[in-house]
Amino acid sequence: MPTYAYACKDCNHAFETVQSFSDASLTVCPECGGTLRKKFNSVGVVFKGGGFYRTDSRSGSSSVPASSGSSEKSSGSSDKAPAAAAS
Secondary structure (H helix, E strand, O other): OOEEEEEEOOOOOEEEEEOOOOOOOOOEOOOOOOEEEEEOOOOOOOOOOOOOOOOOOOOHHHHHHHHHHHHHHHHHHHHHHHHHHHO
């Protein structure tokens, strides 16, 4: 179950509570009876290391032939485009 942080708008009392996803948000401060607001924190998931980008998951030797073959095709078509534009 996730932990939610709340702060009172009136007395600035701040606290955390464990609630289920289906539980309603708290609205009344336990200290003064004032209005609560939910505080949002940064996401708890951090992706570190290699393998999270397309280029990270491939080895250098296997991506070279595939990229050089596609670049020849794209460079050949791009060579035709400027020639047509220059005419």
